[in-house]
Amino acid sequence: MSEADWLALLTTLKLSAVTTVALLILGTPIAWWLSRTRNCFAVAVEAVVALPLVLPPTVLGFYMLVALGPNGPIGGTLIALGWHHLAFTFTGLVIASILYSLPFMVQPLKDAFAAVGERMNEAAATLRAGPWDRFFSIVVPLSRRGFFTAITLTFAHTVGEFGVVLMVGGNIPGETRVLSIAIYDHAEAMDYASAHVLAGGLLAASFMLLFMVYLLNRRYHVVHV
Amino acid sequence: MNPDTLRARFRLAHPGFELDVDLNLPGRGVTALFGPSGSGKTTLLRLIAGLSRTPEGYFAMKGELWQDGAKFMPPHKRPLGYVFQEASLFPHLSARGNLEYGMKRSAERLSALELEHVIDLLGIGKLLDRKPHQLSGGERQRVAIARALAVKPRILLMDEPLAALDLKRKHEILPYLERLHDELEIPVLYVSHAPDEVARLADHIVVLESGRVVAQGPLIDTLARVDLPIRLGEDAGVVLDAVVVERDADWHLTRVAFAGGAFWTRDGGHGVGQHVRVRVLARDVSLALHPSQDSSILNVLPATVEALAEGEHPALAHVRLRVGQSPLLARLTRRSADALGLAPGKPVYAQVKAVALVG
Numbered sequence: 111m112s113e114a115d116w117l118a119l120l121t122t123l124k125l126s127a128v129t130t131v132a133l134l135i136l137g138t139p140i141a142w143w144l145s146r147t148r149n150c151f152a153v154a155v156e157a158v159v160a161l162p163l164v165l166p167p168t169v170l171g172f173y174m175l176v177a178l179g180p181n182g183p184i185g186g187t188l189i190a191l192g193w194h195h196l197a198f199t200f201t202g203l204v205i206a207s208i209l210y211s212l213p214f215m216v217q218p219l220k221d222a223f224a225a226v227g228e229r230m231n232e233a234a235a236t237l238r239a240g241p242w243d244r245f246f247s248i249v250v251p252l253s254r255r256g257f258f259t260a261i262t263l264t265f266a267h268t269v270g271e272f273g274v275v276l277m278v279g280g281n282i283p284g285e286t287r288v289l290s291i292a293i294y295d296h297a298e299a300m301d302y303a304s305a306h307v308l309a310g311g312l313l314a315a316s317f318m319l320l321f322m323v324y325l326l327n328r329r330y331h332v333v334h335v
Numbered sequence: 336m337n338p339d340t341l342r343a344r345f346r347l348a349h350p351g352f353e354l355d356v357d358l359n360l361p362g363r364g365v366t367a368l369f370g371p372s373g374s375g376k377t378t379l380l381r382l383i384a385g386l387s388r389t390p391e392g393y394f395a396m397k398g399e400l401w402q403d404g405a406k407f408m409p410p411h412k413r414p415l416g417y418v419f420q421e422a423s424l425f426p427h428l429s430a431r432g433n434l435e436y437g438m439k440r441s442a443e444r445l446s447a448l449e450l451e452h453v454i455d456l457l458g459i460g461k462l463l464d465r466k467p468h469q470l471s472g473g474e475r476q477r478v479a480i481a482r483a484l485a486v487k488p489r490i491l492l493m494d495e496p497l498a499a500l501d502l503k504r505k506h507e508i509l510p511y512l513e514r515l516h517d518e519l520e521i522p523v524l525y526v527s528h529a530p531d532e533v534a535r536l537a538d539h540i541v542v543l544e545s546g547r548v549v550a551q552g553p554l555i556d557t558l559a560r561v562d563l564p565i566r567l568g569e570d571a572g573v574v575l576d577a578v579v580v581e582r583d584a585d586w587h588l589t590r591v592a593f594a595g596g597a598f599w600t601r602d603g604g605h606g607v608g609q610h611v612r613v614r615v616l617a618r619d620v621s622l623a624l625h626p627s628q629d630s631s632i633l634n635v636l637p638a639t640v641e642a643l644a645e646g647e648h649p650a651l652a653h654v655r656l657r658v659g660q661s662p663l664l665a666r667l668t669r670r671s672a673d674a675l676g677l678a679p680g681k682p683v684y685a686q687v688k689a690v691a692l693v694g
Binding site: 229230232233234235236237238239240243244247248251252 | 384386415416417419421423425426427437440442
């Protein structure tokens with residue numbers, strides 16, 4: 111592997127890690143709220159969260175590029191405040207990745223929270239536990255499988271993104287050049303040997319990750335009584 | 336606000352269901368919230384616990400306000416213990432972990448001795464290191480009751496704790512509940528639709544129907560009301576406090592005396608002098624104008640007719656009798672009542688076919 115490829119791998123891992131942590135913080139409350147709310151607004155939010163599953167990544171990437179760029183509402187505001195716009199930056203990439211991988215964090219967590227059930231929460235309330243206490247002492251441990259699935263899928267999905275990165279991030283080594291872009295470059299340059307190394311590695315790593323998710327999901331069967 | 340009673344006033348209107356109760360409940364003993372499913376008894380219990388909420392709610396616990404129009408104390412701040420229909424133990428914690436969950440968070444500290452007492456009371460000493468899925472349904476429910484007591488509550492709320500169990504498990508738990516009844520100093524609100532549980536465990540009863548209170552009062556007096564049997568149907572009957580006065584080893588019989596008379600009944604293993612509760616169902620009491628000499632019925636008691644009422648079927652009548660100081664209910668056909676010329680004040684002989692010792 112060339113030094114540029116190592117750098118792309120590092121950028122990919124950094125992007126995936128930051129995105130996963132950010133989504134854990136952002137997605138958990140959204141999933142909790144969705145698991146306990148049954149109104150029209152919640153259904154709409156759920157649909158918006160699931161949009162990246164069906165939209166071509168280039169559509170999401172296009173809108174993100176427009177929004178984060180110098181003339182967009184976000185990028186433009188940042189410039190007006192004396193900062194830099196976010197198109198073709200690592201930060202812009204993180205923001206786009208968060209949106210792109212949102213369903214992979216929110217849906218497993220939502221299902222896990224719903225499976226814990228309101229009764230456990232009520233039992234904890236009658237045992238003097240306040241809302242935050244209940245969440246961390248009962249809901250989180252009983253949803254550990256959901257957290258594991260959500261974190262792994264989010265990380266893996268971010269590693270695998272291409273279209274959004276291409277639109278928002280471009281191809282700046284050390285900043286926005288990730289593995290999928292590097293593979294694309296190698297293939298374009300007819301350097302199939304290098305493309306094979308990265309593509310094969312990504313394939314093997316992704317398989318191992320998913321294999322672990324399904325294995326653990328099968329093994330830890332939480333019994334509810 | 337009375338410092339000795341619980342005051343509960345709740346109004347709640349959902350489409351198809353309305354609850355409107357205004358209760359003054361005793362601050363001691365077991366009060367049964369009794370009624371058919373859909374009568375609102377569980378809803379009432381949840382409102383008292385703060386698990387459900389209605390704008391028109393008021394609850395004061397022995398002079399301490401838990402909620403009114405302006406104030407609402409969230410459930411985790413209320414000094415109560417709650418037992419759900421299903422044990423609802425935390426599956427990731429052992430039985431001990433479940434007990435300690437509430438103990439750690441409770442402002443009222445349970446001493447080691449008191450904890451041991453709770454564990455003994457429910458017979459769960461050997462189960463403490465097991466996870467909930469390693470316990471039987473009855474064991475889980477006992478741990479759940481212990482867990483509710485381990486927070487040192489000032490009131491215990493129980494929502495049909497036996498309803499999810501089969502008959503065998505029920506009989507496994509009932510003795511423990513009777514011990515609670517005898518030993519607990521705090522008031523207990525016990526939701527049930529099973530008359531046999533109420534007869535065994537309750538001191539007071541609140542009868543709910545379609546979200547309204549149709550009767551309430553001390554168990555013995557309330558069960559003897561003639562207007563209630565219609566609602567209780569086959570289960571109509573009285574409960575009497577009695578004491579074992581004689582045991583006949585040859586025939587395996589026990590004689591229990593109550594205020595006004597005595598019954599022979601099957602020996603239940605109770606020692607002479609022991610206090611028991613007996614339950615006499617209205618359908619097991621027939622009436623005669625003269626004591627019959629050649630009947631199979633052992634228990635024939637002189638009684639006076641106090642009141643008559645229609646039964647649940649147009650053919651049936653319920654008759655309230657007085658035997659000494661104690662009430663008794665009889666169910667007969669209206670034709671028989673007419674043939675005997677029953678009317679308030681008339682002396683009769685009550686023939687009691689079956690008497691059940693209920694703890």
